[in-house]
Amino acid sequence: MTASSSRSGRAWAHVGQPFTPPAPRPDGTHHDFIVIGAGRMGSVLTAALAAHAPATRLLLIEEGGLPNEDGDTILAPGLWTTAHLPADRHAAAQASRALIETFGAPTPRLHVSLHAHATPGSVPTRDALRDHPDTLALLDPARLPHATTDPHALTYRPGTLALNAAQAAVRAGADLLLNTRAVPQPGGAVRAERLTVTNTHQVVTHETHLLRARHVIVAGGAAGPALAEQHLGVHTRHGRAYRQSPHLNVPSGPDSPTLHHAGLTLVPRHGAYTLHPRVHHRDPHGYRPTGGHLTGVPTGLRRETLEDLVALMEDLPVLATSQLHLGRSLADIPGAWTALPYGDPLHAPLFEALDPHVTLLLGGPHADTLGPQVAQALAQQLAGR
Structure with missing residues (x-):
């Protein structure tokens, strides 16, 4: 433009x-x-x-x-990828990419989607992350042995x-x-x-x-x-729904790929990772976000997000460590309302x-x-x- x-x-x-x-x-x-x-x-x-x-x-x-x-x-993943789009949306995605390259100062970054079963175009997870052993350590490759990659993905703010x-x-x-x-x-x-x-x-x-x-x-x-x-x-x-972005205090580098599994996206940011859980549904009118509890201890993560992360701890063992920042109140976890067309x-x-x-x-x-x-x-x- x-x-x-x-x-x-x-x-x-x-x-x-x-x-x-x-x-x-x-x-x-x-x-x-x-x-x-x-x-x-x-x-x-x-x-x-x-x-x-x-x-x-x-x-x-x-x-x-x-x-x-x-x-x-501010809190969106800032991840451009066609990995989860049907083919008829790729042209629109490419038009967006041109604008992102004009205004967004993007960084090329490999995107890896993890799977328990083989899918069209998938490769062994160990092969997909051969050059990224630190990223491979975040997951259990025995439970997620297959991966699809998008080498043309990029991240931006x-x-x-x-x-x-x-x-x-x-x-x-x-x-x-x-x-x-x-x-x-x-x-x-x-x-x-x-x-x-x-x-x-x-x-x-x-x-x-x-x-x-x-x-x-x-x-x-x-x-x-x-x-x-x-x-x-x-x-x-x-x-609309209130979406939170928890922090995972695991080192990441400028070449670390983004990961996606079961609706959860891990984006390397500030030398660590930001987690972007999936949005399940719109929040009812008048809903006020509140934190949840994990084994009786209050956390800053809303209950739906907390349950998703607990369900993924076997596939992504790093989520079961103290490196996942849970906070003690809602104010401890960055969050914002997102539109749901x-x-x-x-x-x-x-x-x-x-x-x-x-x-x-x-x-x-x-x-x-x-x-x-x-x-x-x-x-x-x-x-x-």
Whole structure:
């Protein structure tokens, strides 16, 4: 993607930088597009809109102090691989890879999926990990004798992708409003609440602006469907789940492969491993995450995650050691809400029109591999209107 705008956009980081909306046009709109949420989906979308429609007025709004300061983008595995995708999704995955290589600073990394029984294309696990004896030591090759490999996989930091894409969007002419809570309103309006912190560390609204756009894209991650329901009166079938990322204090190196078995992914990070357990189901409305107990001792892992890891301890004996960080409370284990688009997860990420002026953009379990392409496809569709 190349920026073709004749001007750079502006970024407002805090309330000390006065924000004045642009003068409304004859139709009453201040912007052509307003994007709510500067996670990886919203940031890539804005960068693509700035490239495909350089003459438009674009505004990207983020509640945090940086593009994707927290949330599922920061805690996502950051693993691109086609290992678990059907062939008809590979082209979309390759399009996402090109965007990841542009914005995500990826690292090529072997990906190994472990199996108890032979599968098409599998090889002996010992052969797959011959050059990685430290990784082989994490598992029991007698219980998992077969493996399939993806030598073209890569890892990246989704937060870096979001930051770089947002910066590219600003360079291409988009404006960026940080520390601002955005609330969609009917008819393409957005209530922007600029936030500040009091001397007692309370987050309060400093000023409010009502902005109007030809089109609003809600890219607020797991909070997106709730924003639509509460403020637009539009029912969506999408849900969310609280996903945790426990730490495994086992040494890893720059060439260590990622491992996948029974829904659990082990990603080398910071010289150790981050575990990414599978998401079983959406959490019910109003659910508040709580930690579990292991033999009566409180842990920071929610019960479903804890039970999964216990069930895998024979296949992956390292999980039964003190190197697995369990924590004593929920606050000890990094976690975030992740969006769960309705229906077949292989058809997500996705976007859907909520009304003629608002589109919902969602990531989900396959956002690492398919999310950037979906955001770009939406940008192309919007720019062509």
